[in-house]
Amino acid sequence: QQQVKQSPQSLIVQKGGISIINCAYENTAFDYFPWYQQFPGKGPALLIAIRPDVSEKKEGRFTISFNKSAKQFSLHIMDSQPGDSATYFCAASMTRYNQGGKLIFGQGTELSVKP
Amino acid sequence: DVKVTQSSRYLVKRTGEKVFLECVQDMDHENMFWYRQDPGLGLRLIYFSYDVKMKEKGDIPEGYSVSREKKERFSLILESASTNQTSMYLCASSSRSGAGELFFGEGSRLTVL
Numbered sequence: 001q002q003q004v005k006q007s008p009q010s011l012i013v014q015k016g017g018i019s020i021i022n023c024a025y026e027n028t029a030f031d032y033f034p035w036y037q038q039f040p041g042k043g044p045a046l047l048i049a050i051r052p053d054v055s056e057k058k059e060g061r062f063t064i065s066f067n068k069s070a071k072q073f074s075l076h077i078m079d080s081q082p083g084d085s086a087t088y089f090c091a092a093s094m095t096r097y098n099q100g101g102k103l104i105f106g107q108g109t110e111l112s113v114k115p
Numbered sequence: 116d117v118k119v120t121q122s123s124r125y126l127v128k129r130t131g132e133k134v135f136l137e138c139v140q141d142m143d144h145e146n147m148f149w150y151r152q153d154p155g156l157g158l159r160l161i162y163f164s165y166d167v168k169m170k171e172k173g174d175i176p177e178g179y180s181v182s183r184e185k186k187e188r189f190s191l192i193l194e195s196a197s198t199n200q201t202s203m204y205l206c207a208s209s210s211r212s213g214a215g216e217l218f219f220g221e222g223s224r225l226t227v228l
Contacts, residue, residue, distance in 0.1 A: 006157070034215070034216070043119070102148070103217060104160075105150075107157040
């Protein structure tokens with residue numbers, strides 16, 4: 001019940017295309033859903049995050065769509081660029097139970113954007 | 116600029132050796148974490164700490180221990196390294212009052228022969 005399942009494991013997109021990565025969770029106590037971006041040789045860094053009281057959050061070319069009833073959320077990267085090539089992780093946590101920061105991560109998606 | 120520093124980027128150890136991975140953060144964060152990253156498995160939580168001298172087991176604590184004697188420093192210890200502990204180890208910190216964002220170090224890649 002603590003798992004977060006992420007798909008696909010790898011993704012190849014042409015420059016200018018839309019990249020879509022999906023995650024699903026079981027635990028309805030999760031109340032914070034971030035996405036992290038990791039470049040080779042670097043640690044993951046927060047990209048964008050959402051709480052379940054909204055269905056969508058957009059920051060530039062990055063959008064999180066959240067479906068509370070289906071217990072799913074996804075990352076959309078519009079106009080994908082070669083510089084977006086990285087590994088992306090979805091995650092979830094229960095901040096209301098004083099476990100803020102204890103993130104459960106998905107399996108990761110390796111995105112490659114071809115010029 | 117906020118920073119989490121992991122002392123060793125690359126280590127090669129032999130089976131049975133004791134291994135110390137050190138992590139220091141300069142953000143005065145209360146929370147610190149050790150994750151292990153393996154391809155296809157994502158990041159899995161080994162141990163975490165919400166305060167000095169406090170520690171709690173994560174999802175995969177077996178074969179590991181931790182130490183937090185000072186607020187800024189969180190150490191991961193492999194008492195007797197085994198080949199299945201070959202992995203990338205990531206340290207992270209977060210503020211108790213923050214929104215939950217984790218700040219990660221650049222990782223320590225450990226190879227156990």
